[in-house]
Amino acid sequence: MNIARLLHASPPVWLCPFRAFFLLTAIHAALGMAAWLGMLGGLLPLPAVAGGAVVWHAHEMLFGFAMASIVGFLLTAVPEFTGTAPVGRVRLQVMAGLWLAGRLGFTLSGWLSAWPAAIADLTLLGTLLASVAQPLWQQPDRRHVAFIYNLLLLTLIHGGFYAALLGGNDPLPWLRLSIGALMMLIVVALSRISMRLVNDAIHADTPNSPAYLARPPRRNLALFTIAAYSTGEFLLPGNAVCGWLALAAAAGMLNLLNDWHVGRALLRRWALIPYLVYVSIAAGYSLIGAHNLAGLGSASTGEHLLLIAALGLAVWIVMAVAGRMHSGWGLDQRRWLPLGAGLLLAGALLRAVNGPNFITGAALLWISAWVLYLCYSLRPLAGPRPDSLAGCAEPAAPAESAAQRPACGGA
Numbered sequence: 001m002n003i004a005r006l007l008h009a010s011p012p013v014w015l016c017p018f019r020a021f022f023l024l025t026a027i028h029a030a031l032g033m034a035a036w037l038g039m040l041g042g043l044l045p046l047p048a049v050a051g052g053a054v055v056w057h058a059h060e061m062l063f064g065f066a067m068a069s070i071v072g073f074l075l076t077a078v079p080e081f082t083g084t085a086p087v088g089r090v091r092l093q094v095m096a097g098l099w100l101a102g103r104l105g106f107t108l109s110g111w112l113s114a115w116p117a118a119i120a121d122l123t124l125l126g127t128l129l130a131s132v133a134q135p136l137w138q139q140p141d142r143r144h145v146a147f148i149y150n151l152l153l154l155t156l157i158h159g160g161f162y163a164a165l166l167g168g169n170d171p172l173p174w175l176r177l178s179i180g181a182l183m184m185l186i187v188v189a190l191s192r193i194s195m196r197l198v199n200d201a202i203h204a205d206t207p208n209s210p211a212y213l214a215r216p217p218r219r220n221l222a223l224f225t226i227a228a229y230s231t232g233e234f235l236l237p238g239n240a241v242c243g244w245l246a247l248a249a250a251a252g253m254l255n256l257l258n259d260w261h262v263g264r265a266l267l268r269r270w271a272l273i274p275y276l277v278y279v280s281i282a283a284g285y286s287l288i289g290a291h292n293l294a295g296l297g298s299a300s301t302g303e304h305l306l307l308i309a310a311l312g313l314a315v316w317i318v319m320a321v322a323g324r325m326h327s328g329w330g331l332d333q334r335r336w337l338p339l340g341a342g343l344l345l346a347g348a349l350l351r352a353v354n355g356p357n358f359i360t361g362a363a364l365l366w367i368s369a370w371v372l373y374l375c376y377s378l379r380p381l382a383g384p385r386p387d388s389l390a391g392c393a394e395p396a397a398p399a400e401s402a403a404q405r406p407a408c409g410g411a
Helices: 003-008 017-040 053-082 089-107 115-137 146-166 172-205 216-235 240-260 263-267 269-294 299-325 336-351 356-382
Strands: none
Touching (some): 017 299, 053 089, 053 146, 115 146, 146 172, 172 216, 172 240, 172 263, 299 336, 336 356
């Protein structure tokens, strides 16, 4: 056996950046929520992290689950957007190691202190910025430079979170601020992805209809209102002004949806799921505004709608599209994909109802969705490409063949 060849062999999971990180995203989504259920039920000990168990749960949702998907998406999308070389395998493996070290370090921060987790998590964000900033900035029109600003914002927020944690201050305001940053990143990312998804749906339904355009003025207004609410809530938590700003963010998202009313094509899964992401963002900020102004419900209800529905569905559709197209399999037309999106949406609505039984039900729906994703996506993410192309190249024919229709566990 050639030892040198074995050491340099590259398993299929390292063929493209999204493969490893999308797997980590789905595994963390299922196991992290299962662990949280075990803690709430007394079956597992609460993690002895600085800030308490709620901080652990929120942080792992935002900077564990969401961050893994962001790394996988950007490291795959930026070379495609800019025509530059992909990130090398060694750097990709280092970044995966940093993500794992951050998860372990934060869970053990009650014994280790938060320093190891802070170093791992912030180094991961810094490495991601270093990997994508130059090609994005050097584009002549700088069309995608908003990703740099979003990553800088997330890095500053995460640094503020760890500074508060290590300084003995309340870290939750920083986590709430990160929700706004993630909603803004979702709007920026979906504005790029939707141009293809919605127009493909329009072409399949009514080929001669006008094309869908993601218009910058409406998008920028939505981003501004989300930023205004997030800043206001960070500086003046619970103030009535924040209620009005939350309603403004909801109105900005509803205004953005006017671009999406494209007729029957909107009912196709590739257009409907991103549309529901924006609806969920609007609904989440509406509930937060209603609580701040009229005392209706709780702000937590709106925040969970933003996280379970908006963030969950956004990650779901991005991973479903990129995870298939860039591994050579083409878009998946089977029923598991809208079923999983429905599970996430149902979980968000169930979580909006107070009570331990509803929280447990919502968590089980969340876990079921991500187990379903792993069941149908493990082979495309971890296995070899079915074609002769390499790396992240899209297949020449995106339509699914009959050979791609095995049950759960196949492609």
